[in-house]
Each structure stands twice: as C-alpha cells, then as structure tokens.
Amino acid sequence: MMSESTVTHAIRRPFSEELWDAIVPTYKAILDHPFITGLVDGTLPRDAFRHFVVQDSHYLRDYARALALCAAKAPTEDDVRAFASDAVGAIAAEQDMHSAFMADLGGSAEQAATAPVGPTTQAYTSYLLATVYGGSFLDGLAAVLPCYWIYARVGEELLERSSPDPLYRRWIAAYGDEAFQSVVRRVVALADRAGEEATDGQRAGARDHFVTTSRYEWMFWDAAWRREAWPV
Template structure:
C-alpha cells in the first residue's frame, strides 16, 4: 500500500509536465501582455468546444459518483462548465468582434478532438476513480496556473480577466473539494487501480500542455 496520499502520488507524476506548462510561451505571453490576440482567440474558441464535452464528462462522473453529495457536486460543476463557456467566452469573443455562434461553427481542431475523445472514452468506459483521474487535471492544473499567474498579473485587461477567473478563491475552493474527494477515494483503491488513475491523470495533464501549445502554434487540420 502506498504511503503517499493519492493526490501526492498524482502530482509527483506530473511535476515535469507542470514545469513545461508554466514555462510555455503562451502563459508567459498572458502575464507580460505580449501574447498575440489571434493565439488567445484560438484558445478561447477551442476551449468553448472543449468545455461542452468536459461538461458531459463531469455529468458522467456525477452518475458514477459513490455518494449523494458527490453526485450533486459534479452535476453542479457540469452546469458551471457550460456557464463558463456561455458567459466568459462569449465576452471574450465579443472583444474580438465575433460571437459565440460564430465560434461554435468553427471546426474542432486536432488537439481538442484528441483530448475530448480520450476524456469521454475514459469516463464512459472506466470506473469512477478512472473518470476522476481523467477530469482532474482540468481542475487542478488550472487552479495552480491561475494561482501562479495571479501573483504576476497582466498589463492586458483581457488576459488579466482570464487569469483572475482561475486564480480567485471561488475556483480554488471547488478544486480543494475535488482533491479531498480524490484522497478519500485513494484510501480504498488497490495498487492496480491507483496505477490506472495515475495513468489517466498523466495523459490528460499532457493534453493540457498540448492545448496551450496548439493555440500558440495556431494549429489547423493539415489536410
């Protein structure tokens, strides 16, 4: 039996990935204000596509959750993911002179499609613990990134608003709740089950890096 809590084991497994995320020029551009607007727009459009499927993944987590309180919490988070897509993203898209309807008509690009396909396959096909491992990076990494970037701020009001969304206490408290559930669950898992959870967590953490990198590169379908 591992002497580490599950969250300790999970974070240790992605420390190199998280270091690469913090060092990525997309995030550096957010804090110093030099990120090209087109790269941020790419991110917002693809994030709108992503969050619709992420909300579905959270709804499946709610259906598989072991306790009534957890069912309600994940169902609320699913609604919150859709609200973020409809609210904050619509505001950003308006700033770019577009609309949420126009963004929805744009194609889901390769990294977004790969990430959401993996996410949905895992939550539908795996146990609740596996599903939790797959959805957790989107909570936890954004909380850690938001916290780190909030300390630096941004001279660009648009980027500062994005940073504040994930760095503020309301989002941080949601993440602490999910982490506490993860550790409670970890106490009941076999070594083999924990390995599965860690595997999914590492994979979707890598997709988080890829998601920012795709926006930075202006990824498109090659053919």
C-alpha cells in the same frame, strides 16, 4: 494482527500527492510555455488567445458531459450533486465568459460554435469521454482532474504576476479566484478519498489517465500558440 497488505495499504501517502508528483515536469513545461508567459507579459498575440477561446468553447461542452458521467458514477449523494453542479458550471462558463471574450476579440459565441474543432481538442475530449464512459469512477475522476487542478495552480501562480493586458488579467482572475480554488480543493480531496479505497493497481491505472490528460493540457495551450489546424 494486521497482515502485510493491510500495513502497506495503511501507510500509503495521499493519492493527490502521488498524482501531482507524476506531472511535475509537465506542469513546469506549462508554466514555461510561451502561451502562458505571453499572458503574463502581455505579448501573447490576440489570434492565439482567440484560438484558445474558440477551442475551449468546444472543449467545455464535452468536458461538461464527462463531469455528468462522473456524477452518475460518484460514490455519495453529495458527490453526485457536486459533479452535476460542476457540469452546469462548465456550460455556464462556455456561455458567459467565452461569449464576453469573443466580443472583446471582435467575434461572437455563434462564430466560436461554428468554427472547426481542432485536432488536439478532438483528441483530448475523445480520450476524456472514452475514459469516463469505460473506466471506473476513479479512472474518470483522474482523467477530469487536471482541467480543475492545473488551471487552479496556473491561475494562482499568474495571479501573483498579473498582466499589463486587461483582457488577459480577466482570464487570470477567473482561475485564480478563491471560489474556483475552493471547488478544486473539494475535487482533490475526493481524489484522496477515492484513492484511499483503491488497490495499488487501480491507483496506477488512474494515475496513467491523470498523466495523459495533463499532457493534453500542455498540448491544448501549445495548439493555441501554433493556431493549430487540420493538416489535410
């Protein structure tokens, strides 16, 4: 005979549904943000996009470290290989795509590397690394997941709208691309698998990390829109 706790565990919905439901207002705010709408209609100032590219270069270096730590804690050999590959991919994106964008913006990857790390970038990556270092695998996975999942959803949404600006169309295409979408589906499926084995309390803690880093995603685009700098 199944105990009440076993029945409750058995009928829980997929963890990914629980996670996404928790950030619906944040995701709507992202789609409505003038940085995102400016990508679509071509009105986003080049200075704002340059700020984003520079800060994203800084962000991805620490994000790669966070993914490598997820690989070290991953439950299966396949998961270890996948996260290790994603960490390499994050570095490759920083070196290739961002170098190309900087060249189009009249700069270079070297200039981006020497630009100051902004307040939001510093806060976001510090939170990510602290969570992945100090938390469980599920905590770390939940913390890194918004960067995968929100970008995939935004890319998918914007791909349907496109942009009159060829530079912004390239950015949209990179995240709306099926190759990136398939990677994200794999990580979301892993979140469901890991969440299924977790207690309700563990899921709640991981969900809090997911919500926090989703908010940081909004803040990252907002920082680029404002060309955020250290106030003192």
